[in-house]
Amino acid sequence: TMAYQYPSARREDVKDTYHNVEVADPYRWLEDPDAEDTKQYVEEQNAVTHPYIEECSFKEEINKSVTKLWNYPKYSTPFKQGSKYYQYRNTGLQNQSVIYQLDSLDSEATVFLDPNLLSKDGTIALSTSKFSEDGKVFAYGLSSSGSDWIEIKFRNVETGKDYNEILTKVKFSPMTWMHDNKGFFYGAYLHKQGKADGSETDCNEYQKLYYHCLGTDQSQDFVVVEFDDPQLRIGATVSYCGKYLVVTAVKGCKNNLLYFARMDGEVTGKLNLKPVVTELEADYEYITNNGSKFFFRTNKDAPNYRIIVIDFDNPDKANWSTLVPEHEKDVLDWGKAINTNQLVLCYLRDVKNTLSLHKLESGEKIMDFPIELGTINGISGKREHTEMFYRFVSFLTPNIIYKVDFSGSTIKQTVFHETKVGDLDPSKYVSKQEFYTSKDGTKVPMFIVHKKGFVMDGTKPCMLYGYGGFNINVTPSFSVSRLVFVNHFDGCFVVANIRGGGEYGDKWHNGGRFANKQNCFDDFQYAAKYLVENKYTNSDKLTILGGSNGGLLVAACINQAPQLFATAICQVGVLDMLRFHKFTIGYAWKSDYGSSETSEGFDYLYKYSPLHNIKIPEGDVQYPATLLLTADHDDRVVPLHSLKFIAELQHKIGNVPKQTNPLMVRVETRAGHGAGKPTAKLIEEVTDTLCFIAKSTNLEFHE
Numbered sequence: 215t216m217a218y219q220y221p222s223a224r225r226e227d228v229k230d231t232y233h234n235v236e237v238a239d240p241y242r243w244l245e246d247p248d249a250e251d252t253k254q255y256v257e258e259q260n261a262v263t264h265p266y267i268e269e270c271s272f273k274e275e276i277n278k279s280v281t282k283l284w285n286y287p288k289y290s291t292p293f294k295q296g297s298k299y300y301q302y303r304n305t306g307l308q309n310q311s312v313i314y315q316l317d318s319l320d321s322e323a324t325v326f327l328d329p330n331l332l333s334k335d336g337t338i339a340l341s342t343s344k345f346s347e348d349g350k351v352f353a354y355g356l357s358s359s360g361s362d363w364i365e366i367k368f369r370n371v372e373t374g375k376d377y378n379e380i381l382t383k384v385k386f387s388p389m390t391w392m393h394d395n396k397g398f399f400y401g402a403y404l405h406k407q408g409k410a411d412g413s414e415t416d417c418n419e420y421q422k423l424y425y426h427c428l429g430t431d432q433s434q435d436f437v438v439v440e441f442d443d444p445q446l447r448i449g450a451t452v453s454y455c456g457k458y459l460v461v462t463a464v465k466g467c468k469n470n471l472l473y474f475a476r477m478d479g480e481v482t483g484k485l486n487l488k489p490v491v492t493e494l495e496a497d498y499e500y501i502t503n504n505g506s507k508f509f510f511r512t513n514k515d516a517p518n519y520r521i522i523v524i525d526f527d528n529p530d531k532a533n534w535s536t537l538v539p540e541h542e543k544d545v546l547d548w549g550k551a552i553n554t555n556q557l558v559l560c561y562l563r564d565v566k567n568t569l570s571l572h573k574l575e576s577g578e579k580i581m582d583f584p585i586e587l588g589t590i591n592g593i594s595g596k597r598e599h600t601e602m603f604y605r606f607v608s609f610l611t612p613n614i615i616y617k618v619d620f621s622g623s624t625i626k627q628t629v630f631h632e633t634k635v636g637d638l639d640p641s642k643y644v645s646k647q648e649f650y651t652s653k654d655g656t657k658v659p660m661f662i663v664h665k666k667g668f669v670m671d672g673t674k675p676c677m678l679y680g681y682g683g684f685n686i687n688v689t690p691s692f693s694v695s696r697l698v699f700v701n702h703f704d705g706c707f708v709v710a711n712i713r714g715g716g717e718y719g720d721k722w723h724n725g726g727r728f729a730n731k732q733n734c735f736d737d738f739q740y741a742a743k744y745l746v747e748n749k750y751t752n753s754d755k756l757t758i759l760g761g762s763n764g765g766l767l768v769a770a771c772i773n774q775a776p777q778l779f780a781t782a783i784c785q786v787g788v789l790d791m792l793r794f795h796k797f798t799i800g801y802a803w804k805s806d807y808g809s810s811e812t813s814e815g816f817d818y819l820y821k822y823s824p825l826h827n828i829k830i831p832e833g834d835v836q837y838p839a840t841l842l843l844t845a846d847h848d849d850r851v852v853p854l855h856s857l858k859f860i861a862e863l864q865h866k867i868g869n870v871p872k873q874t875n876p877l878m879v880r881v882e883t884r885a886g887h888g889a890g891k892p893t894a895k896l897i898e899e900v901t902d903t904l905c906f907i908a909k910s911t912n913l914e915f916h917e
């Protein structure tokens with residue numbers, strides 16, 4: 215008999231031919247989110263999943279514990295704009311953080327903008343913003359229900375009143391001001407037909423850069439930059455001096471083109487772009503400039519990244535110079551100009567950040583800032599300031615804000631703020647880094663966190679998290695769900711820095727791209743083996759988690775090695791690798807995945823695509839308890855991936871007698887890929903996920 219009564223989904227006779235290979239796609243009809251039977255199917259799936267989660271006998275305790283630990287005050291670095299300071303704050307459980315304004319660092323903070331007033335359920339988020347040069351106007355982008363679409367509004371700082379215009383159909387957009395505080399550049403898809411609320415799936419193509427004059431209607435805006443290639447997304451930054459517009463264009467998620475335009479007159483139409491880089495071969499990130507000398511962080515001929523100087527009066531490559539050469543081991547994460555003519559550089563050394571101060575003109579190092587094992591996750595300050603703030607986070611420290619004062623004869627660093635979290639005592643925990651050997655002999659780092667006194671007898675539960683793509687570094691962060699798991703289930707949590715990320719620069723990213731993607735899955739499976747061999751856990755107590763590209767990781771691993779895991783949590787996963795490029799911004803991911811449009815791309819994608827590699831495991835092995843999570847306004851990774859995968863999984867595996875573990879999906883409404891999700895929905899999602907893990911892995915909850 216079937217363990218669970220899963221909804222039935224018709225299988226249609228849809229077939230595609232890829233380079234002479236015929237591939238069936240019976241759940242193609244689930245790709246239409248507006249079809250009645252798709253909506254019906256979603257409801258039926260939720261009707262199976264929620265009762266399973268509700269059966270968790272200690273759901274209330276978990277929810278209380280998650281809420282309690284979540285309820286600590288959150289602060290951004292303070293940042294100065296014009297004559298005022300600003301700071302994002304959240305008292306702990308507010309759905310969205312609030313922007314406060316302060317006359318000085320130690321004066322009374324008053325509310326400047328509270329997004330919680332914009333919706334009753336907190337689903338309208340402030341997703342991006344940019345003050346004008348003089349700090350008198352605040353441009354801000356609002357997203358609804360977690361979609362990538364934003365609407366830009368402008369607030370007069372002195373009066374607190376909004377200007378009349380609203381800029382719509384904005385997505386993946388820069389926001390940058392002319393130094394006259396009137397002109398504003400942004401990217402938009404103004405010709406977009408049909409829905410643009412994040413529940414649609416059609417491709418985002420032909421983004422254009424527009425010029426907006428403050429106080430006028432969007433209909434007056436005009437195109438200043440556009441490209442023939444429909445898949446180019448435009449970046450734009452008015453230079454530090456205000457005399458140039460630095461324009462970039464990116465096709466995928468790596469490598470950009472580079473142009474500039476002199477901004478010495480009125481902006482009246484298309485800009486006269488001067489080309490600097492016209493081949494998609496490397497990343498070039500603008501840092502600052504002194505006159506025509508422009509500073510960029512790049513991986514051009516430097517897989518660990520370096521700082522170069524390009525003279526825009528003579529931008530030919532032959533004339534470029536190196537300011538800070540690449541480090542042979544450490545990856546240059548970012549750079550920021552500060553204190554008139556100094557440069558702060560942040561590196562990643564074995565997945566931990568370091569921070570150093572350099573002379574901007576020569577690149578010469580002045581000093582190192584003392585940083586513990588952890589991540590620098592925020593910095594604020596301008597070249598015209600004599601102070602800066604930066605923010606530190608680690609597995610057991612949610613937030614330390616440092617203030618650096620350059621105004622004296624020596625540079626002074628002080629702790630500006632340190633967040634205490636309820637009754638969390640960091641001294642009761644261990645967080646460490648270990649290296650394990652993957653299938654091909656590669657040494658891969660992992661972070662392990664557990665309580666002191668953790669018993670290494672292989673009986674304890676473990677949460678193993680991975681991402682492995684898009685040059686993303688998975689560095690230490692503070693996670694309530696992981697700490698609740700450790701506290702109440704006597705477990706450990708592990709973050710594996712598998713290939714595909716940027717932890718060791720381009721070689722690490724390239725090691726997990728295109729035909730090398732299987733290395734990500736091998737690295738993750740070998741992390742699981744390492745944890746079992748070293749008695750951190752066993753396969754009946756091991757849960758793997760991943761989101762988005764990490765959801766692909768989890769789904770591929772349960773197809774390839776179901777015997778290794780007890781439970782799998784696959785959030786907003788990319789699961790149909792033959793068709794991902796057809797929806798919203800999916801085509802941009804070809805820079806990691808390749809695509810089925812080419813014969814070699816089809817070959818390696820078809821071999822691991824989760825939707826196409828579900829099979830009944832050998833012997834008495836069954837699939838782990840599997841929970842997919844998605845949401846109706848996820849326009850980054852559209853929900854069809856999860857719906858098609860759960861349909862195929864339940865069809866192929868759900869009826870097999872030995873399959874007693876649940877195979878389910880949780881589809882959230884008025885929610886998206888994750889960014890901007892209100893606290894209430896986050897706590898609900900974490901509670902449900904922990905309940906699913908606890909129930910499926912037979913864990914006991916203790917206070």
Ligand SMILES: O=C(NCC(=O)N1CCC[C@H]1C(=O)O)OCc1ccccc1
Binds near residue numbers: 467684763764802803
């Ligand atoms: O698609 C991505 N990024 C890659 C991404 O989101 N991926 C890549 C795979 C699935 C999903 C994820 O892992 O979150 O970003 C689009 C974008 C956002 C903002 C500005 C310009 C362009």
